[in-house]
Amino acid sequence: MANFETPELSQWPAVPKIKPGAMSHMAPHVAKPEIQEALGYPGELVDNWERVAIDKLGELKGKYRSLQVFMDACVSCGACTDKCHYFLGSADPKNMPAARQDLMRSVYRRYYTLAGKWFPKLVGARDMTKEVLDDWYSYFFQCSQCRRCAVFCPFGIDTADIGMAAREIMDTVGRGQKYSNEVVGKVFQFGNNLGLPGRAIADAMESLEEDVEEETGQKIRIPVDEKGAEVLLVVPSADFFAEPHVDGLIGYAKVFHQAGIRWTFSTHASEGGNFGMFIGSYENMQRVSIRIREAALDLGVRRIVFGECGHAWRVAYSFLNTLAGPFDFLDPDYPVPQHICEVTYDLMKRGVLKFDKSKNDHMIVTFHDSCNPARAARMGDLPGGQFTIPREIIKATCNHFVEMPPDTIRDATFCCGAGGGILTDELMELRVKGAMPRMQALKDVVDTDGVTHMVSICAICKSQFSKILPYFKFNARMNLGLHQLVSNAIILENCD
């Protein structure tokens, strides 16, 4: 199947014996000039790229004070050493979070600290060279920006933020990642990451409506570009077609149908994902977000709801109002934005939705907390809502629920292995190795409790699991979205 070894799943996670350079061959494809230029970056490495990179680093540390603090604050305590799934799965010491940070810190010290200017060797300072740039390109794209290391760092140093800055610097000098930058360009051109034309989405939703009617006997609408709807639903574009994502989309439609809420998709903003965040680009993240505002205004909706997509929710929850607000034209009685899980949970609590849990009796499920909702956003009014709300929905729709080991869930969750711009085929070895800690925790509950399915609320997690579960001898079909459980169990009364 592949030109690398899938890591063994031992009984319990162990810190691997380090293998220097084990992943030095791993780097994503470089973006072609036309991909770079569509995003406003140079097509190829500019002549004086070293100076441009150093100046950009100076600009970013001035603009984002956290970056300056992260550069200065590390005391090499080692608490983060064994917290990264890519280190645990690959044993490459450059995948230890502090070592990854040091790729930038060493350059920062050289140009922006007195000690580094005068005594570079003494303080581990390095010139910005082609070798350093290649190291950055390799190892900053071996970080899924999951923030697990930041949870364990006594100073909260966030490697994800450092990696985003590094990617922004690399784009600025003309070395961008093909996968992420191409995806952002597709959103500008088509409105979504997959490059789906609006007509194709509308046709697909029409035929999905027919399928659902055949299955349920009810006319459950899946509207596209419907003016005057109450809710604009923004989902990851994978939800429109791919399995198991589309089964969750049917669940969203059933929720709105049963609650009598008029809703719509938009072909102008047919993407919840925002890869602008992966490349650390405020401008590109804003351009993607503004499409959602434009669609909301054009369709005259009163609420914006996001579907199951981890990083989309991180961008929406943390930045949407800053990037594309104010949203003073929306209904002030609802938060801007809302997550579909918040909508379902609220309707469930108010008795609007009822479930027949026995419809999911063929499954024993566990829940994978996706990194971005878990560590970079929240849900509902109470702290930890991002953990309790999905679990409450699972328990309401399913009789058999089992947690994975406590140090692998909630804010200590392990990344699926493909977030942050890693979900691309040329990084499959990294994806498989990085998935090892999650797979180990899954094996634990499969062996002990007979778990048959793993639920998540993120399109990237679902896509990654579909591909990598078989590497670990699990069935790819054990992977499903939360609203698929909802879809199976919801009791539909005829609301026509």
Ligand code: SF4
């Ligand atoms: S943010 Fe996640 S992927 Fe990146 S270094 Fe930290 S633990 Fe590893």
Ligand code: SF4
């Ligand atoms: S836990 Fe924080 S302070 Fe300690 S080595 Fe890691 S990044 Fe540095």
